[in-house]
Amino acid sequence: MRTWAAWILLGSALTTPSAAGAGKPLPFSDGGWTLGGPGSAIVAFDGRDSLAVETGAAERRDVSFGDGTLEFDVQVTRRRSFVSVWFRILDEGTREEFYLRPHKSSLPDSVQYAPAYQDQSAWQLYHGPGATNAIAFEPGVWTHVKVVVDGTRAALFVGGAPALIVPRLAGKAGAGPIALGAFTPAATPGSGPVARFANVTVKPEVDAVDWAAAPKAVDPGPGTIRAWAVATAFASSPRAVPARPEAEGWKAVGVEPQGLLPLDRYVTRPAGTREATAAARVHVVAAQAGTRVLELGFSDVATVFLNGRPVFTGDATYSFDRPRRDGVIGWDQARLYLPLVQGDNELLVVVSDVFGGWGLMGRFPDPEGLSIDAR
Numbered sequence: 394m395r396t397w398a399a400w401i402l403l404g405s406a407l408t409t410p411s412a413a414g415a416g417k418p419l420p421f422s423d424g425g426w427t428l429g430g431p432g433s434a435i436v437a438f439d440g441r442d443s444l445a446v447e448t449g450a451a452e453r454r455d456v457s458f459g460d461g462t463l464e465f466d467v468q469v470t471r472r473r474s475f476v477s478v479w480f481r482i483l484d485e486g487t488r489e490e491f492y493l494r495p496h497k498s499s500l501p502d503s504v505q506y507a508p509a510y511q512d513q514s515a516w517q518l519y520h521g522p523g524a525t526n527a528i529a530f531e532p533g534v535w536t537h538v539k540v541v542v543d544g545t546r547a548a549l550f551v552g553g554a555p556a557l558i559v560p561r562l563a564g565k566a567g568a569g570p571i572a573l574g575a576f577t578p579a580a581t582p583g584s585g586p587v588a589r590f591a592n593v594t595v596k597p598e599v600d601a602v603d604w605a606a607a608p609k610a611v612d613p614g615p616g617t618i619r620a621w622a623v624a625t626a627f628a629s630s631p632r633a634v635p636a637r638p639e640a641e642g643w644k645a646v647g648v649e650p651q652g653l654l655p656l657d658r659y660v661t662r663p664a665g666t667r668e669a670t671a672a673a674r675v676h677v678v679a680a681q682a683g684t685r686v687l688e689l690g691f692s693d694v695a696t697v698f699l700n701g702r703p704v705f706t707g708d709a710t711y712s713f714d715r716p717r718r719d720g721v722i723g724w725d726q727a728r729l730y731l732p733l734v735q736g737d738n739e740l741l742v743v744v745s746d747v748f749g750g751w752g753l754m755g756r757f758p759d760p761e762g763l764s765i766d767a768r
Contacts, residue, residue: 416464416594419453426451433574438589439535441466443584450574452482453593459568462600463540465593469495471532472577474587478540479572481564486512489564491540491549491557495587498530504549504556507750508564510657515749517692517711517721518655519563522608526557535591541600548602562605563649571595613724614651616760620647620767621673621753626660629670634696634743636704640672645767648754653690653722654749656744673753674741679733680762687740689727690754693720694745697729700738705729710747722752731761 419425422442428435430449437443444451449676458480469476477492488509497503502525507516519525530536530550539550545566549557575588596742624640648654654673662669689695689705697705707727711720731740744753757763 401488416462416596419456419593419595421451421591421593425455426453428655430574432577433461438591439468441591443589443591444573446476446573446575446588446590447584447586448575448577450477450479450572452479452570452572454570454596457568457570458542458595458597459566459694460542460544460569461541461595461597463571463593463595465538465573466535467493467538467585468535468589468590469493469530469532470583470587471496471498472583472587473581474578475574475576476588477572477574478538478568479574480540480542481567482569482572483565483567483577484504484569486510487565489542489547489562490514493528493530493551495530495532499527501525501527503528503530503625504551504600506547506549506557506559506653508562508711510564510655511662512663512733513657513746513751515655515752517719518653518752519750520721523558523560528556531570531645539600541602543599543602543604546604546607547756548604555603555606556609558602558604560604560610563655565603610650612650613754613756614758616757617652618675618755618757618765618767619652619700620645621654621675622646622767623654623656623673624672626663626669626671628663629667629743629745634670634703634745637698637701637703637719637741638672638743643674643768652654652754652756654753656746656753662752668745668747669751670743670745671751672741672743674739674767675739675768676753676768677733677757678764678766679735679738683733684730685733685763686758687731688756688758689725689729690722690724690752691726691744692722692750692752693747694729695753696743698741698743699731700734711727711749720749722750722754724756 433449
């Protein structure tokens with residue numbers, strides 16, 4: 394069972410879509426659920442066999458869920474909390490996740506999709522159409538939730554209506570256990586369960602979904618950096634990278650269609666630390682010398698070196714207050730004016746993660762006369 398701290402840090406072959414057939418019940422009283430965390434318990438509540446959670450989780454290890462339909466009832470509160478359903482749990486740190494933010498009812502990110510790698514939820518890297526949406530929650534009322542997974546896509550239904558359709562799952566394909574849980578930040582006023590789960594069922598059939606309603610992918614443009622060379626992670630203060638690091642273990646990796654490089658998928662974090670720092674580079678060959686614009690997205694802290702010299706540093710670390718910022722990645726985070734020399738230019742970005750996702754994205758709005766090589 395994953396440790397409850399992992400919750401804080403937040404399969405089968407393709408089947409023919411069908412709504413027919415009831416799912417297999419997974420009652421909380423049958424001894425098949427493994428509990429984790431200081432605030433999770435199986436109790437009788439409101440006439441139901443249920444899981445009550447403040448901070449913690451329950452995992453069903455005897456389930457191998459890849460494609461299919463997972464359903465349950467949930468009751469939430471207005472307390473600040475994050476109510477999660479995990480699926481395709483492939484190992485101790487790799488999974489897919491939907492979670493609810495009941496305290497943000499009707500706000501644009503009241504529901505969220507995020508993959509996780511190395512037990513780190515990458516929620517800062519996935520937001521907007523296909524990753525977050527506005528859903529209203531009614532506290533203290535049993536609400537039906539359904540998760541439908543079909544190959545590389547998934548849908549979340551809340552109260553019988555589609556809440557979020559993910560056109561492309563970012564995690565690794567496969568089948569694995571499922572889990573339900575919640576996290577309540579320590580300073581949240583009040584006490585007691587923030588989520589109660591009941592009536593869990595699972596089936597291999599893929600219930601009907603209007604996949605055509607999923608948001609369409611937006612091509613970020615021809616100047617997008619489509620591959621980076623990444624190096625072995627190293628120990629460093631995220632906000633103190635005074636000189637170009639002598640990194641090693643370089644390998645070339647491609648980005649996701651929207652231009653995102655999720656570093657946790659390719660770079661192993663240093664043991665014994667939640668924070669991680671790594672370098673990513675490309676070589677930009679310019680037909681002629683001149684100043685060129687680079688749009689850069691990063692999570693959480695980035696320092697940019699051009700031909701060995703630092704030209705930019707930025708900090709987008711999550712902060713609940715003073716200042717308030719979510720730290721989500723985006724093309725508008727930084728606009729750099731790079732003095733390129735004619736011929737080869739090394740562009741190296743040192744990226745550190747503090748919380749919520751470790752990623753990088755870059756593009757040249759005007760790529761004419763430039764070629765980019767990940768080496």
